[in-house]
Amino acid sequence: MTKGILAAISGAAIVFCLAGEVSAATTVIGSSLAADCSQAARRGRADRGALTLCETALTEEALTRSDRAKTLINRGVILMRQQRWDQALNSLDQAIALQNNIGEAYVNRGAVLIGLRRYQEALQQIDHGLRLGVDEQAKAYYNRGLAHEGLEDAQSAYYDYQQAVVLEPNWDLPQQQLLRFTVTRR
Numbered sequence: 001m002t003k004g005i006l007a008a009i010s011g012a013a014i015v016f017c018l019a020g021e022v023s024a025a026t027t028v029i030g031s032s033l034a035a036d037c038s039q040a041a042r043r044g045r046a047d048r049g050a051l052t053l054c055e056t057a058l059t060e061e062a063l064t065r066s067d068r069a070k071t072l073i074n075r076g077v078i079l080m081r082q083q084r085w086d087q088a089l090n091s092l093d094q095a096i097a098l099q100n101n102i103g104e105a106y107v108n109r110g111a112v113l114i115g116l117r118r119y120q121e122a123l124q125q126i127d128h129g130l131r132l133g134v135d136e137q138a139k140a141y142y143n144r145g146l147a148h149e150g151l152e153d154a155q156s157a158y159y160d161y162q163q164a165v166v167l168e169p170n171w172d173l174p175q176q177q178l179l180r181f182t183v184t185r186r
Contacts, residue, residue: 032057032061033053033054033056033057033060033061034054034057034058034061034063034067034070034071036053036057037050037053037054037057037071037074037075037078038070038071038074040053040054040074040078041054041073041074041075041077041078044081045078045081046078046081046082050078051075051078051079051082054071054074054075054078055075057071058071058072058075065098065099066099068098069095069096069098069099069102069105070095070102072091072092072094072095072098073091073092073095073102073104073105073108075091076088076089076091076092076095076105076108076109076112077108079091080108080111080112080115083115085112085115085116088108088112089109089112089113089116092105092108092109092112093109096109101132102132103128103129103130103131103132103133103134103140104129104134104135104136105129106125106126106128106129106132107125107126107129107130107134107139107140107143108129109125109129110122110123110124110125110126110129110140110143110144110147111126111143113125113147114143114146114147114150117150119147119148119150119151120147120151122143122146122147122150123144123147123148123151126140126143126144126147127144136168137167138163138164138165138167138168138171138174139164141160141161141163141164141167141174142160142161142164142173142174142177144160145157145158145160145161145164145174145177148160154181157177158178158181158183161174161177161178161181162174162178165178
């Protein structure tokens with residue numbers, strides 16, 4: 001980006017907490033409770049039934065190491081949507097302990113840390129997830145923008161929201177965040 005561009009937040013209050021962090025589910029293929037849990041997480045569900053699907057899959061199904069890790073991530077996503085931060089963090093930590101090369105585990109861990117207002121840790125987790133690779137990069141950049149705002153780094157937040165729009169041009173949420181910024185050239 002061009003040097004000399006300064007992004008400043010319009011208005012006095014940061015409203016990113018109202019927008020909420022965004023989660024990235026993982027895919028489990030097949031006809032199983034783990035696959036149903038995956039679909040529930042991908043569809044944005046946060047109800048008790050969705051959580052029960054994941055928990056039952058973890059306790060009753062014979063899952064491969066990879067599918068168990070992905071199901072733990074999906075359970076963490078659903079718990080995060082319920083704002084059960086500590087339980088979500090625990091589920092994601094379990095997934096990472098099983099398989100530490102799934103980028104979505106770290107991006108979602110970062111989203112949970114944003115919910116806990118631990119922004120610097122969130123950035124580290126999201127960056128690690130991006131290095132590993134994630135299916136939905138735009139969500140990672142959006143969350144990174146939220147973390148930068150939490151650290152009062154408006155310029156970095158602006159660039160991350162911009163990157164989210166580049167990656168997912170039809171996604172309204174980062175576009176709405178960008179409307180709060182005023183860009184001036186020095």
